[in-house]
Amino acid sequence: NAGVTQTPKFQVLKTGQSMTLQCAQDMNHNSMYWYRQDPGMGLRLIYYSASEGTTDKGEVPDGYNVSRLKKQNFLLGLESAAPSQTSVYFCASSYEASGFNEQFFGPGTRLTVL
Amino acid sequence: GDSVTQMEGPVTLSEEAFLTINCTYTATGYPSLFWYVQYPGEGLQLLLKATKADDKGSNKGFEATYRKETTSFHLEKGSVQVSDSAVYFCAPPFWGGGNKLTFGTGTQLKVEL
Numbered sequence: 636n637a638g639v640t641q642t643p644k645f646q647v648l649k650t651g652q653s654m655t656l657q658c659a660q661d662m663n664h665n666s667m668y669w670y671r672q673d674p675g676m677g678l679r680l681i682y683y684s685a686s687e688g689t690t691d692k693g694e695v696p697d698g699y700n701v702s703r704l705k706k707q708n709f710l711l712g713l714e715s716a717a718p719s720q721t722s723v724y725f726c727a728s729s730y731e732a733s734g735f736n737e738q739f740f741g742p743g744t745r746l747t748v749l
Numbered sequence: 750g751d752s753v754t755q756m757e758g759p760v761t762l763s764e765e766a767f768l769t770i771n772c773t774y775t776a777t778g779y780p781s782l783f784w785y786v787q788y789p790g791e792g793l794q795l796l797l798k799a800t801k802a803d804d805k806g807s808n809k810g811f812e813a814t815y816r817k818e819t820t821s822f823h824l825e826k827g828s829v830q831v832s833d834s835a836v837y838f839c840a841p842p843f844w845g846g847g848n849k850l851t852f853g854t855g856t857q858l859k860v861e862l
Binding site: 639670725737739 | 755781783791792793794795798800838842852854855
């Protein structure tokens with residue numbers, strides 16, 4: 636039982652490049668989340684998916700897109716990376732998107748955009 | 750709407766000192782809260798849950814007590830250890846929809862010998 640896994644662990648991009656961050660969970664959770672963590676800002680929600688095939692915007696969705704084609708996977712895309720997207724990205728999952736449900740986090744992806 | 754305000758850090762304590770990290774949560778509905786901990790280089794993990802009904806959550810020596818007069822769930826530990834050095838986040842339940850409120854800004858704790 637690996638929990639929540641993220642790939643890659645580290646990534647360096649040049650401005651304008653695109654990439655996809657991958658997240659997988661093996662807990663059969665219905666809901667998944669993408670956050671970014673910046674110094675002094677805590678965690679900010681980018682997008683979430685309440686269930687397979689559905690996605691919704693979080694607090695800071697601009698410049699990102701997501702895909703939840705399979706229940707166990709949640710992909711975060713950057714179409715044209717900008718230096719402002721330099722951050723640590725965390726994926727999380729929970730049994731449901733509402734109510735008193737604990738979120739389980741992956742180890743994070745550290746992204747640097749030059 | 751709901752709002753959460755977390756004590757700013759960093760907090761530096763000596764080993765065996767008493768810890769309090771403040772988190773004020775103004776809830777329009779049923780007040781309840783998670784406390785998560787992030788150790789260096791890792792993702793967040795659940796430390797404890799606290800609900801008004803139970804008044805207090807606890808785990809690994811940490812407790813979060815609901816204080817009605819201030820609508821707050823403060824995280825406390827009677828005697829901290831160096832291994833408790835981490836960033837602590839409070840977070841209300843995630844309700845989705847129009848409520849995008851998730852995590853407090855985090856409080857960094859450093860425990861020294």
